[in-house]
Amino acid sequence: MELSTVWFIIIAVLWTGYFVLEGFDFGVGMLLPVLGRGKDAETTEKRRRVMINTIGPVWDGNEVWVLTAGGATFAAFPHWYATMFSAFYLPLLLILVALIVRNLGFDYRGKRDDAQWRARWDAAIIVGSAVSALLWGVALTNVVRGLPIDASKEFTGNLFTLLNPVSLLGGLVTVGLFLTHGALFVALKTTGPIRADARGIATRTGAVTAVLAVGLLAILGAADGNPGSWVTTVVAAGALVAALTANLRGREGWAFVGTFVTIAMAVATYFLLLFPDVMPSTLDTAWSLTTANASSTPYTLEIMTWVAVVFTPIVLLYQSWTYWVFRKRIGTQHIPAAGPTPTTPDAPTTTPTTTPSTTPSTGPSAPSPEPSVR
């Protein structure tokens, strides 16, 4: 196999990794106003914290997948990287802003005990997650469908070229898939009422998404489908149905595996539709960027292949270990009480507290002596 083909596959794998992992934390972010709502302000706050803490230790690592995908595209297909990133200028700007405010939302929302402060960061998380999810879908659908690219590999369209109906449908499908994926993740990682609610949400969003996704893949497949892409399309659809069935039967683990496979297969379908192009030109197929004419030299690809072969398994190993370490379900009883804002210098934060938090007598909802803050 040509090394440029190997790198096409590696980049497909990196995007798959990104969508199956950050997909659910986008979903959790978007579901904050829906699943994170309780009968009073206190329950609402606790439920939101439970949701955010299900992804707390892992969202940051999940996001690195897209940085690696971007870096790998730069290294293996400089023309693809250059054409794609300059063509999607304004949408990418929006995505970057969305990722910035969303990430800071996770980190900063609990750092002050102030309802307004938290409400603002919640909005940043919700909007940031939704905008990124939507625009990644729009962007990748545009890549698969092709863009006006001229003979010098430059994009000749504008923002409105990118906002076409099929690509917007692509965006809606990613939003729907991530909502379902996120709801199933919350169901899998929590206990108590929030778990039941998450299952209910997943069923509803999943059903709507299934319809949208089948429509999208049919449109794209009709345009330039191949046997491989039809196989992955069918597997994706089957996995989504299986996920919803498992969810209805209360098998959350299998349901999550189902959406995991659905998203992976959907990404695979996209890349199968794309190959051997990486950015098809709608002006003239001779001007399309392909794995052959957009790639780096064999020497660079060879080095990168060695690096990827040696280090990707290591990354997978320690990332999986993180999921194992934080495998326990959490519920509102696990959320330490009280806002974690440090008080002013003169307030008694510096008084010694020696009560160990491990004493078995600590009841389920008893506050920890000193809520840790990050």
Next chain:
Amino acid sequence: MDNLDLARWQFAITTVYHFLFVPVTIGLSALVAWYHSSWVRRRRQDDLRLAKFFGKLFTINFALGLVTGIVQEFQFGMNWSDYSRFVGDIFGAPLAIEALLAFFLESTFLGLWIFGWGRIPEKLHAACMWIVHVGTLLSAYFILSANSFMQNPVGYRLNPETQRAELTDFVAVLTNKVQLVTFPHVVAAAYLVGGAVVMAVALWHLRRVDVGRDEGMYRRATRLGAVVTLVAGLGLAVTGDIQGKIMTDVQPMKMAAAEALYESSDGNAPLSLLTVGSLDGSEEKFAVTVPGLLSFLATGHFDGSVQGINELKAEYAQKYGTGNPLTVDATYTPNIPLSYWSFRLMIGVGMAACLIALMVLWTTRGDRIPRARWWQWVILATPLLPILGNSFGWIFTEAGRQPWLVFGVMSTSTGVSPSVSAGEVVTSMVVYTLLYGVLAVIEVKLFLTYLRAGAPPFEEPVVAADQDDDAPLAFAY
């Protein structure tokens, strides 16, 4: 302003802003890891408190460093697509390896460190922060390899057919002589920042009258920070000196610009400590100079000859000015006042930080506490000085490279994205500048809030094994 100017301003703004957080991340992660493993080894309660305290300050800072770093990676493709096409074969590899080797390590293990209290064995937990630190160093290594290629292109050839630079020797790129001295210089600068932050924060607490029983803890932290600052300062001086000689060798124009040396000097070139003159160097109004020192800094000999801007400019125009469209430029000269002043400020503020560290060591000896009111200004300046020093260093390095993107190979004006409109670049510039401004205010406020609160009271860590199923999490967002 046209696209080129806008894209250059945007790169300057986003990079300098990003690099306010990077040295804090590198420097502070080492000190947090040090305190955490010191607690595991010696069971001194203060060490755990300090690890948690500086750990919080670290994460507040890390969050912003991380998100502004994402912008950096995308910016090459967005604003500099012709550059990306030209050099992607070489430049992309270290960037991708940085993500694969360093970013995953940092993000994953920082998550484990933050949330891992009571979940993983304590030695492993302490090791997590060391792994984060190793990640920051790896990240610095690979991104500096990419940058050093722009300063001194090695291990490549120009393909006349495709008009692109192609990688021929990756090891040469990773062991570029500019890289080998830049990496220790940048890391030393980061430790200087880390040391200064710890020193200033601890000293602020030490001076507070109500601290009382925590005096010993803050005193030790103050002095450790001061020692780290001094050692790092020494490292900076040594590496900076070597760097000056390599720079004179590979980028003589940068050294000439740093000195605003217009006419070549045959030996005994004086080092300008301060010169006030017209901006084109034609007239000198006032100058303080040390004879022979520039010759020594640039060549290692007091009688070494140093080329001036005018001679170099003529040389470059002849060498690069014809034939190759990628290397034609009207100036061949960087912005001289910017180079001159950023060079001086970089060195000046670094030295100031070291002087403060010495002063702190002297005034905190025994059981002394510096009480004079003017100390509060020193404390305010201490972490800011080296952070600014890092910025000035980068401004000097990057501005001094102009008008080249890749020295001698590709001029900056040929690297911008042709398909991106000025309106788009203006939009992104306004968005980034406003967003970064707001975030700066938020982060500084948050940082100060947590700084004022001081080290949290000691709490025996939960043991991983005997956790109650319904006990609250040791850490939660």
